[in-house]
Amino acid sequence: MNNINAPQLYLDDVVLNPEIHIIVCTGSGGVGKTTTAAAIALRAAEHGRRVCVLTIDPARRLAQALGIEELDNTPRKVEGIQGSGTLDAMMLDMKRTFDEVVEGHSDPERAQQILNNPFYQSLSSSFAGTQEYMAMEKLGQLHSQAQADGIWDLIVVDTPPSRSALDFLDAPARLGSFLDGKFIRILSAPARGAGRGIGKIAAMGFGFFTSALSKILGSQVLNDVGAFVTAIDSTFGGFRERADATYALLKDTHTSFIVIAAPEADAIREASFFVERLNSDQMPLAGLVLNRVTEVNLPEVTREQALAAAQELAAGDAASKFTASLLELHAQRVSQVERQQEIAHRFTAAHPGIRVTSVRALSQDVHDLDGLREIGDLLSSPR
Amino acid sequence: MVNWSGTALHVVSGKGGAGKTTVAAALAINLAREGKRTLLMEVEGRQGIAQLFDTPPLPYEERRIAVAPGDGEVWALAVDADEALVEYLATFYNLGRAGSALRKMGAIDFATTLAPGLRDVLLTGKACELVRRKTKRADNAYDAIVIDAPPTGRIEQFLNVTAQVSALAKTGPIHRHAEMVMGVIGSPQTAVHLVTLLEEMPVQETIDAVAQLQTANLPVGAIFINMVRDALLDEKQMAKVRKGTLGIKKLSDIAVAAGIHQDPSVLATALLQEAHDHVDRSDLEARESSRVDELGLPTISLPLISRGIDLGSLYLLADAMFDQGVR
The missing domain is CATH 1.10.286 (GTP Cyclohydrolase I; Chain A, domain 1)
Structure with a gap:
């Protein structure tokens, strides 16, 4: 897509820059985020960097290509790297990450209490936002490890396939305020809480509410919540601090965000939201990668020309008909390119300063390191 | 011919980006032909239906949003779990004005967050309540309900409410409510359709979802293959x-x-x-298409609308369904 009106994003300036220690790949689901993160990580490694890539939910074949089909929550060395660098890859296991945080912050007995709590089990495996929170937590862990033993000089993170890319930034705070919230506090000590702070009418409503909740859910659920909050009280301060520290890390000058989109209306809208948010939070944005872009081989031949000639040839012999089909194919592609450019323009017009690069649509999904290498090359060559 | 006259509840899922909302909307239009009345229901708070039909955001209230060929009517409803809980409490516990007070306090949001299974059972419960209107031959009954459901990754969990709730509440009203819901969702009155594209990942997710749904004894309907391009070369x-x-x-x-x-x-x-x-792309599509065929389910192809989806194109897609015998 040659006529995107935006400054060129040179990814190598980010990926190969020794001052950059964290690259966050973000964007809405289904735009090739995980593949892009893996391709960037491989490229950095093959240019001599010591890289760890944290993937969230890779497609089976990509996981196979990286040799991380086993979900064991630890980085594994990727074999077949060319050059002096190294690449480790891992797939996030959110439940286990959460468990490890609990274990790391409590004595063994209390940890076991928390891990066995049914409410904890539901929270750690299905709370909307746990995955985002744990991705952030894991990033923090990997970064501390890199700082401590120097094993990696670059960490590339993929973000969870949320509906909104913003969830990655917001979920940790949401989980935090949920666990710190008034209701959960009161549930852990209903008698004390109801009389204080939340007002009389609300207290009545609350009493009604808890009784309704215990009626419909069974009082067991509320007891579980109470026990959980009591058990986690002392460890949760640690959680919070860690989440805050990781959030601060994202604002660091050694971090760089890459927003990924496809030339589709929804993906572009999400990319716009995300860029605006990064900007208002003063987070370092490298630019936008536009994936799966259709290219046209001879743009000089317009759709109208192609269709006019095709029409003229349609009544002819087999060879003429064949030519007509090829020209129609060309016309179809030109239309698709125009449509994609129009959509991309919604982004570039609103964010004229943001650097952009594009990658053409590939006919196959990635199966091996060669495929990732090819994407790395495409990512780093000017659009 | 795909005869769904006995199906009251159509659940449409698919990989994100495959066009679930579009297909659900077109199906609601198609099934409303000839004086019928269908309801298109949204459960994820995205206001995707409003965007598609170019109307203001939908409230938690049934509204007529489109007509179908032959005086049919399509209605829409954006179900919100919080409101559904207030409604549920009001129905079963005589809640009165306390409901809105609780909502203001964020209590409802808290309850549905606390128990994710509760959220799903309230959403599917609302759909089942609408289905039961038909059984009761109520005046405001719909001929069919179409849910724009969560994506394939979450669909089995979303529908398998008894499994979710039994971990949470082994007895009690919500447990009975879940069993009632399961009685509708697990029956031949329901069909779960999956929307896919002829690409590797969406097809793989579809195959995985079919296996999951079948294991959970949930009734799988058809596969909608979306965005199919014209074959320009023979x-x-x-x-x-x-x-x-x-x-x-x-x-x-x-x-x-x-x-x-x-x-x-x-x-x-x-x-x-x-x-x-x-040709490369067509070959890939042919491979993926045969993987879809191996599932042995009815498939319905929907053409790519290259100019982008608008209200007019929903009728084109509804016609494509009709032409392939979807009734």
Whole structure:
């Protein structure tokens, strides 16, 4: 897509820059985020960097290509790297990450209490936002490890396939305020809480509410919540601090965000939201990668020309008909390119300063390191 | 012919980006033909239906949003779990005004967050309540309900409410409510449809979802293959491209003679490349299509609308369904 009106994003300036220690790949689901993160990580490694890539939910074949089909929550060395660098890859296991945080912050007995709590089990495996929170937590862990033993000089993170890319930034705070919230506090000590702070009418409503909740859910659920909050009280301060520290890390000058989109209306809208948010939070944005872009081989031949000639040839012999089909194919592609450019323009017009690069649509999904290498090359060559 | 006259509840899922909302909307239009009345229901708070039909955001209230050929009517409802809980409490516990007070305090949000299974059972419960209107032959009954459901990754969990709730509440009203819901969702009154594209990942997710749904004894309906492109080259022509016996030089000479003013060899290179890309893509689609066929489920193809989806294109898609016998 040659006529995107935006400054060129040179990814190598980010990926190969020794001052950059964290690259966050973000964007809405289904735009090739995980593949892009893996391709960037491989490229950095093959240019001599010591890289760890944290993937969230890779497609089976990509996981196979990286040799991380086993979900064991630890980085594994990727074999077949060319050059002096190294690449480790891992797939996030959110439940286990959460468990490890609990274990790391409590004595063994209390940890076991928390891990066995049914409410904890539901929270750690299905709370909307746990995955985002744990991705952030894991990033923090990997970064501390890199700082401590120097094993990696670059960490590339993929973000969870949320509906909104913003969830990655917001979920940790949401989980935090949920666990710190008034209701959960009161549930852990209903008698004390109801009389204080939340007002009389609300207290009545609350009493009604808890009784309704215990009626419909069974009082067991509320007891579980109470026990959980009591058990986690002392460890949760640690959680919070860690989440805050990781959030601060994202604002660091050694971090760089890459927003990924496809030339589709929804993906572009999400990319716009995300860029605006990064900007208002003063987070370092490298630019936008536009994936799966259709290219046209001879743009000089317009759709109208192609269709006019095709029409003229349609009544002819087999060879003429064949030519007509090829020209129609060309016309179809030109239309698709125009449509994609129009959509991309919604982004570039609103964010004229943001650097952009594009990658053409590939006919196959990635199966091996060669495929990732090819994407790395495409990512780093000017659009 | 895909006869769904006995199906009251259509659940439409699919990989994100495959066009679930669009397909659900077109299905609601198609099933409303000839004086019928259907309801299109949204459960994820995205206001995707409002965007698609170009209307203001939908409230938690049934609204007529479109007409269907032959005086049919399509209604829409954006179900919100919080409101559904207030409604549920009001119905079963005589809640009165306390409901809105609780909502203001964020209590409802808290309850549905606390127990994710509760959220799902409230959403599916609302759909089942609407289905039961039909059984009761109520005046405001719908001929069919179409849910724009969560994506494939979450669909089995979303529908398998008893499994979710039994971990949470082994007895009590919500447990009974879940069993009632399961009585509708697990019955032949319901069909779960999956929307896919002819690409590797969406097809794989579809296959995985079908297996999950079948294991959970949930009734799988049809596979909607979305965004199918016209076959511009026939089999013989594609074979020539594959074998390299295209005679591209001759063809580009013909094109130049027909008014494409380009250097014939430059034109030949470009057209050849585009032909190869097209054949590669078609081959991939054929492979994925046969993987979908192996599922042994009815499949319905929907054409790619290259200008982007708007209200008009929903009727085109509804017609495509009708032409393939979806009733």
